[in-house]
Amino acid sequence: MPIYEGIGIINEKYPVVLEIGRYLTKAGFAGESSPRCVIPSKIKTKDAAGSRRLSDFKDSADLYQMLVEFLHHLYCKYLLVTPKDRKVVVVESLFATTIWRQTLAKVLYLHYEVLTVLWIPSPIASVSSTNQDTALIVDFGSEEVQIIPVFKGVTILCGVVCHELGADTFDKELKSILMDNCLNNSNKEELDRCLTPAKVEDIRVRCCVVTSSSRAAQIQRPEDITLTKFKPFLYELDGQNFLQFHGIAREKPSEVWFKNDDRDGISIPLMILQVLSICPVDTRKPLAANILITGGTGMLPGLRGRLLKELKTLTANSADTLMNDPVLQERFANGNYEFKMYDPPVKPNCMAWLGGTLYGATEALGLRGINKEFFLKHGLIPDWCDLQFDMVNANGSPVISRG
Amino acid sequence: MAHVQQLEGAKYICCCGSLKPICSIYFCRHCLRLRCPYCVSHEVDSHYCGNCSENMPSAEAKQKKNRCGTCYDCPSCRQTLTIRATTIQIPSEADPAKLAVQKLYYLACGFCRWTSRDAGLPDSPSTSGTWQEPESPFSKEIVHMHDYLRVLALREKNSKEKKFVHKSKYLAAGRHGLAHLLPKRYPISTPDEMYKPIPPPEYVAPTKGDDEFQELSDKFFEEEINVPKVTSLEQRLHQLETQPHETSALLPTHKQLLIKRSLRCRVCERNISKPEYSPVSVKFKIQLNAFYHVVQVRMAAPLSQPLNPGGTATILLKLSNPTQFPTSIKFLPFAFVPLSKDDLSSQMGALDVKVDPARESSTDVSLPSNISSPSTSITIIASPSHGGRSALPSESSSSSQMMKEVHVLPIRNEKFVNNCRLVVVPEAEVVLPPKDETSDFVDDYADTPDFNDDPKLVPWRKANKATVCLDIVRDQNSNPEEEPVLGITIEYDYVNTIVALENKSSPGPQKVRLQTHVLISLNTGYIQ
Ligand SMILES: [Zn+2]
Numbered sequence: 062m063p064i065y066e067g068i069g070i071i072n073e074k075y076p077v078v079l080e081i082g083r084y085l086t087k088a089g090f091a092g093e094s095s096p097r098c099v100i101p102s103k104i105k106t107k108d109a110a111g112s113r114r115l116s117d118f119k120d121s122a123d124l125y126q127m128l129v130e131f132l133h134h135l136y137c138k139y140l141l142v143t144p145k146d147r148k149v150v151v152v153e154s155l156f157a158t159t160i161w162r163q164t165l166a167k168v169l170y171l172h173y174e175v176l177t178v179l180w181i182p183s184p185i186a187s188v189s190s191t192n193q194d195t196a197l198i199v200d201f202g203s204e205e206v207q208i209i210p211v212f213k214g215v216t217i218l219c220g221v222v223c224h225e226l227g228a229d230t231f232d233k234e235l236k237s238i239l240m241d242n243c244l245n246n247s248n249k250e251e252l253d254r255c256l257t258p259a260k261v262e263d264i265r266v267r268c269c270v271v272t273s274s275s276r277a278a279q280i281q282r283p284e285d286i287t288l289t290k291f292k293p294f295l296y297e298l299d300g301q302n303f304l305q306f307h308g309i310a311r312e313k314p315s316e317v318w319f320k321n322d323d324r325d326g327i328s329i330p331l332m333i334l335q336v337l338s339i340c341p342v343d344t345r346k347p348l349a350a351n352i353l354i355t356g357g358t359g360m361l362p363g364l365r366g367r368l369l370k371e372l373k374t375l376t377a378n379s380a381d382t383l384m385n386d387p388v389l390q391e392r393f394a395n396g397n398y399e400f401k402m403y404d405p406p407v408k409p410n411c412m413a414w415l416g417g418t419l420y421g422a423t424e425a426l427g428l429r430g431i432n433k434e435f436f437l438k439h440g441l442i443p444d445w446c447d448l449q450f451d452m453v454n455a456n457g458s459p460v461i462s463r464g
Numbered sequence: 465m466a467h468v469q470q471l472e473g474a475k476y477i478c479c480c481g482s483l484k485p486i487c488s489i490y491f492c493r494h495c496l497r498l499r500c501p502y503c504v505s506h507e508v509d510s511h512y513c514g515n516c517s518e519n520m521p522s523a524e525a526k527q528k529k530n531r532c533g534t535c536y537d538c539p540s541c542r543q544t545l546t547i548r549a550t551t552i553q554i555p556s557e558a559d560p561a562k563l564a565v566q567k568l569y570y571l572a573c574g575f576c577r578w579t580s581r582d583a584g585l586p587d588s589p590s591t592s593g594t595w596q597e598p599e600s601p602f603s604k605e606i607v608h609m610h611d612y613l614r615v616l617a618l619r620e621k622n623s624k625e626k627k628f629v630h631k632s633k634y635l636a637a638g639r640h641g642l643a644h645l646l647p648k649r650y651p652i653s654t655p656d657e658m659y660k661p662i663p664p665p666e667y668v669a670p671t672k673g674d675d676e677f678q679e680l681s682d683k684f685f686e687e688e689i690n691v692p693k694v695t696s697l698e699q700r701l702h703q704l705e706t707q708p709h710e711t712s713a714l715l716p717t718h719k720q721l722l723i724k725r726s727l728r729c730r731v732c733e734r735n736i737s738k739p740e741y742s743p744v745s746v747k748f749k750i751q752l753n754a755f756y757h758v759v760q761v762r763m764a765a766p767l768s769q770p771l772n773p774g775g776t777a778t779i780l781l782k783l784s785n786p787t788q789f790p791t792s793i794k795f796l797p798f799a800f801v802p803l804s805k806d807d808l809s810s811q812m813g814a815l816d817v818k819v820d821p822a823r824e825s826s827t828d829v830s831l832p833s834n835i836s837s838p839s840t841s842i843t844i845i846a847s848p849s850h851g852g853r854s855a856l857p858s859e860s861s862s863s864s865q866m867m868k869e870v871h872v873l874p875i876r877n878e879k880f881v882n883n884c885r886l887v888v889v890p891e892a893e894v895v896l897p898p899k900d901e902t903s904d905f906v907d908d909y910a911d912t913p914d915f916n917d918d919p920k921l922v923p924w925r926k927a928n929k930a931t932v933c934l935d936i937v938r939d940q941n942s943n944p945e946e947e948p949v950l951g952i953t954i955e956y957d958y959v960n961t962i963v964a965l966e967n968k969s970s971p972g973p974q975k976v977r978l979q980t981h982v983l984i985s986l987n988t989g990y991i992q
Pocket residue numbers: 478479480481482498499500501502503504
């Protein structure tokens with residue numbers, strides 16, 4: 062069993078590691094290699110919808126109640142431990158809103174009376190689960206694709222680039238392609254009703270792939286799109302009803318990530334180059350050689366190979382695709398860059414969580430965690446975007462410099 | 465039962481401001497206050513398996529990752545797997561020429577027909593057969609990473625304990641205030657330690673170029689995809705160790721345990737609910753449900769016609785006394801004041817003063833205007849008019865208890881509507897005899913002692929139950945869209961036996977006067 066034996070004192074309370082995402086929540090214990098559970102970030106409701114996403118909160122009081130209920134469910138159904146007096150590691154998005162952090166902190170410290178919480182930004186956590194300290198993180202979230210450079214353990218915040226290319230955008234694209242490419246049902250209204258968000262997601266997870274660049278070129282030419290090249294597939298709706306789709310529905314949706322000709326540059330390879338060009342010149346080559354893919358949508362088969370291929374093509378000596386952007390053209394179209402990608406020990410969707418569990422099992426939790434007393438005294442938790450926490454005292458704990 | 469007794473129709477207001485029907489609210493016998501699932505702390509009492517009903521000690525449960533040792537879940541549909549037997553014929557040990565029958569076992573799902581053979585697992589010769597379980601292919605590397613980070617963190621801790629190094633300046637250089645969170649590869653410490661090299665990590669994640677991470681080959685696309693053979697997201701997320709892509713890689717997992725919870729009052733830190741240890745028992749060692757301690761109030765009959773703003777009606781309320789002691793019930797105008805951390809100081813100073821009307825309007829509670837008595841958020845009151853009874857706890861101890869409640873109780877303060885009030889507050893009290901377990905089976909009215917009731921107030925009574933008749937009026941300016949809700953405060957006697965049990969010097973059970981605030985939905989519908 063992969064329980065980490067190094068901290069095997071039987072009475073020790075393993076810290077809980079939480080990563081509450083917009084779509085899924087991962088929870089488990091420090092020192093373990095995979096989360097105990099990954100569940101939707103939702104609470105049950107009595108109304109017709111049956112559930113509510115945590116991210117749909119109205120105000121902080123509403124969020125507070127939802128988080129209380131959600132964490133209760135998490136602790137009682139999955140973690141099966143008493144929350145009180147147990148340490149917690151929270152892996153959080155770099156761009157978590159203040160209202161979210163403050164409310165989550167209040168729920169953890171006041172309602173659940175946890176002792177100490179270590180707040181780790183997810184990029185730092187993701188990087189530490191490679192055991193290196195430099196990475197260009199390409200995070201495929203549910204809303205956005207974020208590219209976050211981390212160099213020697215420092216997040217280069219000014220270099221972060223995000224675009225709405227996450228699972229939501231993908232699913233929208235996928236649905237419109239599915240609607241147009243159904244072979245055994247042409248009734249659009251009926252298709253629209255069958256293809257619920259859950260079904261579209263299921264098709265993305267099970268059927269979609271990131272195709273090769275040569276086939277991507279074929280997708281652009283209508284005369285090449287034939288059923289012999291793009292084999293159709295059957296999708297079961299409910300045991301009796303099947304939908305048959307044109308094979309192109311498997312390969313075309315992921316092309317939203319690779320539209321290099323788009324003036325706005327919303328292709329992931331171009332975003333990567335943009336980020337590199339913002340970063341200090343000394344960091345560019347190490348970052349390019351340490352690309353790290355995180356996030357659940359980043360698990361589509363073929364993604365890593367295609368991304369590397371595209372980057373290579375874009376930066377080849379003879380490349381002319383960067384013409385739209387003379388700065389990128391000058392900096393990168395010289396074949397000097399070698400792009401490499403991490404082969405991490407866990408699947409991309411658990412990268413950040415694993416970082417949290419690595420920290421949680423060490424002394425870092427006690428050293429850098431924010432304890433209940435601090436929160437009760439100051440009523441807030443330190444945040445990188447809040448300048449009053451820019452000072453750190455001799456104990457390594459943050460000091461409030463004003464107010 | 466909830467339906468029969470219309471429990472949703474009468475909601476009790478917990479100290480924390482939650483609205484609950486009487487069956488899901490608790491009564492702390494030490495604090496003499498209502499508590500609800502929201503404001504008590506929940507603790508894990510025992511672990512058990514929901515399938516085989518076996519208990520597992522907490523230490524063992526932790527070691528087994530909260531999974532039952534014998535039961536398995538179907539990796540495909542999460543139903544419980546059953547063990548099936550099959551027989552094969554093998555050469556007998558005694559006489560190789562003869563064939564002997566051997567029993568073999570495999571796991572099968574009765575729901576989706578998945579079997580352990582689908583996963584390529586060999587049949588086991590014993591029923592407790594060990595079927596291969598999913599394990600992270602990188603668990604060893606992850607252990608190395610744990611070790612390495614622990615060494616780093618330990619060094620950082622040691623260096624911090626030597627306090628003479630000025631780190632504040634150095635760390636402040638860490639950009640963007642993330643300094644306190646950064647993984648410090650080379651923690652700053654004493655000079656000699658600084659130059660001591662940290663051994664390189666045993667494992668780092670390798671990076672690979674496009675020669676190793678290749679695009680999907682054309683061959684990949686030649687094959688037609690068989691969707692049922694690809695795992696769904698749910699299946700992957702239930703096998704987090706490997707998150708397989710093909711259903712053939714799904715492996716049976718041990719069933720996750722369930723827990724029994726005990727509840728503890730946050731104010732006095734005593735249990736208010738503790739289940740029996742045995743998983744098959746549905747009984748409790750301690751169960752302080754308000755259903756057994758607090759006077760129950762509900763509508764005896766629905767309103768005969770709709771109650772519009774400004775309208776009046778006569779309602780029948782049914783009261784019952786669940787305790788072993790007689791009680792005397794008095795109706796009061798609604799006097800609930802929510803706990804609030806913000807104006808703790810003002811409340812403390814103003815215990816005997818009328819509640820500030822400005823604050824009331826901010827809490828969405830429309831209080832009746834004719835509050836005659838000082839209303840405080842304390843439900844325990846010392847009542848001088850009942851001189852013969854011991855009125856405990858005293859005013860000072862109840863205010864200190866309130867102080868504690870404000871500090872330790874999570875405050876919820878649910879919004880509610882209260883748009884009806886009593887026309888006249890009845891002077892008389894309604895005496896209810898104790899609950900007699902056998903009374904439900906005796907159909908004899910002759911036994912009912914005479915309580916000298918005013919027949920206009922108490923038209924009916926039997927054993928520990930009585931019906932009262934109250935005139936109510938709906939506020940003129942209430943929203944006609946809302947349903948009529950009567951907020952009422954009832955004051956009753958409670959005999960506290962726990963004091964006598966715990967404190968030998970105490971002369972016996974103490975009788976106290978308690979207040980409870982109830983919102984009664986006058987329509988047959990529920991309070992939303
Ligand atoms: Zn409560």
